[in-house]
Amino acid sequence: MEVQARREAESVTAVSNVLSYVQAHLDEPLTACRLAQVACCSEHHFHRVFRAVVGESLMDHVRRLRLEKAAFRLRSSRDPIAHIGIDAGYGSQEAFTRVFQAYFGLPPRIFRCTHAGYLLPTQSGIHFSPRGFSPLQRAVEPDLLDDSGLCPLHRDCPTDLDEQIERFLSIVSDFPYFTRRPFLGSGFPIPFEEIMNDTLTDIDKEIDDLQKEVEAAKQRLVESRKRRPRELVQDYVLKDAENNDVRLSELFGDKEDLILIHNMGTGCIYCTMWADGFTGLVPHLSNRASFVLCSPDKPEVQKRFAGKRNWNFKMVSAADSMFTQDMGFWTEEGPNPGPWPGISTFKKQPDGSITRIAKTFLGPNDDFCAVWPMLDMLETGPNGWEPKYSYEEKP
Numbered sequence: 001m002e003v004q005a006r007r008e009a010e011s012v013t014a015v016s017n018v019l020s021y022v023q024a025h026l027d028e029p030l031t032a033c034r035l036a037q038v039a040c041c042s043e044h045h046f047h048r049v050f051r052a053v054v055g056e057s058l059m060d061h062v063r064r065l066r067l068e069k070a071a072f073r074l075r076s077s078r079d080p081i082a083h084i085g086i087d088a089g090y091g092s093q094e095a096f097t098r099v100f101q102a103y104f105g106l107p108p109r110i111f112r113c114t115h116a117g118y119l120l121p122t123q124s125g126i127h128f129s130p131r132g133f134s135p136l137q138r139a140v141e142p143d144l145l146d147d148s149g150l151c152p153l154h155r156d157c158p159t160d161l162d163e164q165i166e167r168f169l170s171i172v173s174d175f176p177y178f179t180r181r182p183f184l185g186s187g188f189p190i191p192f193e194e195i196m197n198d199t200l201t202d203i204d205k206e207i208d209d210l211q212k213e214v215e216a217a218k219q220r221l222v223e224s225r226k227r228r229p230r231e232l233v234q235d236y237v238l239k240d241a242e243n244n245d246v247r248l249s250e251l252f253g254d255k256e257d258l259i260l261i262h263n264m265g266t267g268c269i270y271c272t273m274w275a276d277g278f279t280g281l282v283p284h285l286s287n288r289a290s291f292v293l294c295s296p297d298k299p300e301v302q303k304r305f306a307g308k309r310n311w312n313f314k315m316v317s318a319a320d321s322m323f324t325q326d327m328g329f330w331t332e333e334g335p336n337p338g339p340w341p342g343i344s345t346f347k348k349q350p351d352g353s354i355t356r357i358a359k360t361f362l363g364p365n366d367d368f369c370a371v372w373p374m375l376d377m378l379e380t381g382p383n384g385w386e387p388k389y390s391y392e393e394k395p
Contacts, residue, residue: 008142014039015053016136019126022062026069026128027087030062048144055123055140064120067103068128070096071118074108081108094208218367230355233346236326239317241306243299246316248323248346248354257289258346262329262362264339265295266305271341273387274362274369275311282313289345294318296339328359343368 021038022030035058036046050058070088073079085096085108101107103120119127123140139145233248240246252258261278264271275293285291292314295302299317306315318324329340341362347355364372364382375382 004142004145007145008139011049011053011145012136012139014041015050018050019054019061019136022065023128023132026062026065032058052141052144053124053136053139054126061126063099064103064122065126065128067100068118068120070100070108071104071111072128072130074112075118081112084108091205092208094212095204225358228358230347230357233354233356235354236318236321236323238294238321238323239299239319241299241303241315249348249352251290251292251314251316252346252348253290255288255290256348258348259285259289259291260344260346261291261293262324262327262339262342262344263293263295264341265297266301268341269387269389270364271295271362272309272389273371274341276309277369277371279310279312290314292316294323296324327356329361 018035018039021035032043032047036043039046039049041049047058050061054061056064066088070084073084073087074081081096082093085093085100088096090096090099097107100111104111104116106114106116124136126136236248237245238248238251251260261275263275266272278291278293282291293311294316296319297305297317298319302315302317324330324339327344329342329344331337331340342360343362344359345357347357349355360366362368365376366372371387372382375385
């Protein structure tokens with residue numbers, strides 16, 4: 001017990017020196033190697049001791065303190081949010097906002113206007129404070145300080161054992177010696193000492209900037225659709241699943257808005273995949289507007305196919321109507337003339353008349369099927385992939 005108590009006291013003292021150093025240099029680049037030197041132990045040994053004493057990893061501790069300081073500045077100064085984010089180690093205001101909201105539950109702009117506290121939960125009780133650092137009294141998880149499982153060299157000479165091992169490995173393997181340099185999968189060393197911050201790389205910043213441009217373009221698209229002249233639409237007669245006549249006006253149900261999917265039908269694997277994705281969205285969409293899928297298939301074909309795929313949404317057939325053609329989702333050009341997929345939104349006016357509010361075509365990389373943008377994030381993208389009706393292995 002006496003040995004364990006002494007070990008804990010020594011570890012708490014060493015880590016307290018590190019915590020004091022971190023708070024004094026919070027706005028500067030911090031490396032695990034430098035902080036291990038402050039603690040007077042090897043980097044390998046230091047990470048284990050730090051977590052045992054503080055109850056969180058070194059990276060998590062530094063990130064939390066920087067965010068707490070940023071939150072304090074938001075509450076106590078009028079400094080621009082972008083400047084506060086950069087000082088906290090983030091390469092852009094967007095990156096800072098994402099991380100800040102994940103930790104505090106509010107974006108920086110709104111946090112600044114509230115009376116929310118700037119301290120985040122922690123077992124150690126160590127927080128950013130403008131008054132300075134308060135030393136630790138005891139280790140959070142003292143049992144993890146037990147070094148009985150370590151070899152004598154790690155216990156007795158922790159400050160240079162890692163370096164000696166790496167030098168030895170460089171000799172026997174004929175690999176260049178890089179002091180505590182982690183390697184990438186290709187075998188090449190990454191830049192000397194990982195800088196402990198969340199600064200974005202140049203390509204990450206470029207991606208963030210492009211994402212911002214896309215979001216701005218989408219907002220302009222929304223505004224442009226609002227300015228589109230409303231089209232007066234006749235009350236078309238379609239067929240429901242039981243082959244009964246149903247008017248377009250009846251599809252609104254008790255809603256004044258209608259989302260109608262123009263689907264190419266059972267002959268299109270792409271349209272089938274789109275429709276599969278709507279299944280989970282229907283309860284949410286139907287709470288705001290009526291939702292229906294329209295295709296050129298006969299009602300009996302629709303009903304049979306929908307049953308196989310467990311589709312839970314209303315379907316109507318335009319097989320005997322000019323509705324699809326009149327709405328502009330039909331082409332006579334190309335090798336496969338016929339229907340084309342898309343979406344129309346309609347509104348029922350107080351006098352019972354129907355107007356089309358907006359329309360758009362469906363296709364790979366649109367905003368209505370999550371499969372394509374997810375595949376685009378793979379190293380080789382879709383790489384010729386096509387959807388299937390079923391992915392089950394056939395005997």
